[in-house]
Amino acid sequence: MISKKGILSLLVLFLSPQVKAQDPPNIVMFLVDDMGWQDTSEPFWTQLTELNKRYRTPNMERLAKRGMKFTNAYATPVCTPTRVSLMTGMNVTRHKVSNWTNYEKDQRSDYPDSTIMQKDWNWNGLSAVPGIPHTIYATPLPAVLQKAGYYTIHCGKAHYASNGTPGADPLQVGYDVNIAGHAAGHPASYLPEKQYGAANKSHGVPGLEEFYNTDVFLTEALTRKALAALDKTRKPFFLYMAQYAVHVPLEADKRFYQYYIDKGLEPAEAKYASLIEGMDKSLGDIMNYLDEKQLTENTIILFMSDNGGLSLAPPRMKPAHTQNLPLKAGKGSVHEGGIREPMIVSWPAVIKAGSVTGTPVIIEDFFPTLLEIAHASKARLVQKTDGRSFLPVLKDANVKQAERVLVWHYPHRWIPNEGPGLHYFSALRKGNWKLIYDQRNEKLSLYDLKTDIGEMHDLAAEQPAMVKVLAKELTAYMKERKVVMPVHTLTGKPVAWPDAL
Template identity: 55%
Template sequence: MMINAKQLIYGILCVLGPTLSYAQQHEEKRPNIIVFLVDDMGWQDTSEPFWTEKTPLNKKYHTPNMERLAREGMKFTNAYATPVCTPSRVSMLTGMNAAHHGVTNWTSPKANNNTDNPDDQFLPGNWNYNGLSPVAGVPHTVYATPFPQLLKNAGYFTVHVGKAHWGSAGTPGANPYNLGFIVNISGHAAGHPQSYLGQENYGNIPGKSTWQAVPDLEEYHGRDTFLTEALTLEAIKAIEQPIKDRQPFYLNIAHYAVHVPFNKDERFYRKYVDTGLDETEAQYAALLEGMDKSLGDLMDYLKEKKVDENTVIIFMSDNGGLSLAPPRSGKAHTQNLPLRAGKGSLYEGGIREPMIVKWKGKVKAGTVTEQYVMIEDYFPTILEIAGVQQQNVMQKIDGMSFAPLLKNPASIDSSRTLIWHSPNKWTNQDGPGINYKSAIRKGDWKLLYNMRDGSYELYNLKNDIGEQYNLAEQKTEKVKELARQLSKQLRDWNAPMPILKSSGQAAAMPDVTL
């Protein structure tokens, strides 16, 4: 019996068909991963409550897509970052605690520029003010392997959109292409936009542009396109091809919102003025709703392309909501109530963040976990989700994967310790919990240490989320226990400390004053 060419090809396809189909199915099982990172968004800056009750602040804002994400995923009510931006972003990419990687304050876009403010008591310590570097030997940087590089090596299409702020200009860490990203849109050394307005070219005006002028978005210059919208449109464009090619992608969409300047997003601004908010707070609320629209647009696009069921979305902020007034209006340090203080502070208002994870079929919809997690946990978690091994990593990882929590949200580990370390003069305002502080949380207990005078504050967060009742004098043994644990870890990490002007010596560790 003779077999013609057409029959032969058909027979080969019949044999190979199941194999090809299996390969495609196997590839589709590698989930797409999106980290949706917001800048300076507080725990209460949403209509989705992250506490046991809905508060007046939750009623002030309108974030329907965060509500939708929470309905479809898991809400983390005890998620933490560092009190300011660059330390959180470096911790996320490296899996290291800020006290360990030494980038303990925000990095300047200009290289070799220590951003600590002058202080009467302290000189700056030896912190890594040039940020993260994937290359060894760069002064005042932490040399580490970022997880996007590991994802890229494993076949992921890696995209960064928006704020980067991992390193100072002129250093390798300032450029997302050096950190494992195949595509970079608008990520550079600066930490906030010069302008959110397309009419102002996002700051790119000859003779007027600064380090903060947002790069890459020339097609929107002169148009009535708010920065948050432009970044969303570009993010969607960037993932079109990997979706078409069935290549797993990692999207790091890091909005500049809701950082200052509070430009008016006219799409939402007027509705908040009409509810009685003053101009500043209406602008802030509009920035939040514009960010929320971006989240919804991305979710809608994933559903339209039928990849939403195989895409993990992780929503997070990089530090607590700004509570300095100005630039916020109203009484200072009330903008995150019931949490105390705000951005820059080691009180809960400066470090506790709104976090949600959606992964259809893997994470039960509408669930909540009270287990505390930290920003450095993203490194091991994302690699575990992607099925990528932590190989050829230069740094020691401090974070713990929260992937098991996605299956068992009721699981509680009260033995774990979380550590914050701010040995810097972030602002000239010595506000509550701001400047020269360290802190540790273990279970429900949280200890704060003041480097200026060696004093302690001890709070039970389960009973006192607002940190109003200092129990340090009543619970002296608990103070000693936590101070010793904090000090041991800071020493093990060789954490930077400020230098006393009076003696030239480093500030005392927490256990020295016991």
């Protein structure tokens, strides 16, 4: 005879949502803007640093405890290339949206340079429609998921393409709902009393009138809108939560700002730290929602940043409000400070809690991973992809995937002023070796990331055989994807291929 306690247990089991192996999970892609590898209290290195101690990100810590932390995760040096790679599975050398897109179409965002210039690239961004000049035509991730039965929600920063092209509107790339996404790369303001910069035609955040002149900071407003959208669906959902934070302008989130001032941070640093903590609260609010709705077990949350934090602040290149030490440089650079990112994935039904992996992954890997998770790997795509699924790693942090190369290509001048490692570079990582190609000076540098994560010791002169091998691989990778190298403006000759040096 079953006891009352036993009957109650069976009733709870019967009434609770059960996860079946064949059930496609809900997906939350949480992408932060301009967040550096060290801008969190959750360390992504072998040790807790003083920079980690600066910030409070309890929900990143909570997510890491629930899931898997990636200590070798990479994006691209700037925002739009990362977002296009995420949406298409293509490496930047293939999609050629190699710099951020301007708000207005047909306006190049790269600054003129007196000695070198990239003549042609896809400066209008991503398009799901063929025939749009200077765009990459591709089948975007949300369109594939939508066709697979997902309810697709975009919330926050889009910046896939320039205004006046189809890709500027998230509804044209496969989302059922668009909250505040358009062609701009940052908000005019985070502040409700400034109506989130609505008076600014290009960078005012659209669609948030209900929060004007309240006390609701932009990060919070977006989170509330996202959760309200989730309440309207019973399908498996794909929420692309792309916070505008922590991109400039530096404006204090008053909920957290005073704590950092009291801690002794300079005002600019305190404002930045408050943006970080507000972003972290957004992550926590989404996790709480999933817990309350009993959706956590079969929802995968992927946390990532689109490029490194600023190391120098344009336009005068003064020291920025953040830093990436011990990594070298920052946003705009192919050095580790510009491309290595904090990444966490939680999926309790599959991932062992508190696991850590050193497997190198790059932003285009998210595309095939999510298609495999959503049972949509056989979807027809118009593009050839470069990413590799890391689902085997999620299932077992110790799994060994075949060694491959990771490649970055940034043939542009990011800012008007000079900065260390910020203009005209390509790079390749294979194992622990990192090869950097200075296109302007046609010079190769080599680093061993296992012993020199800060890229302080160039080993090119000591390891000429390794330089030769990696230069050959970098060249082959770029040629296969039909890369057109920049030209020297004085001679009109293209920059040499790495293996020609």
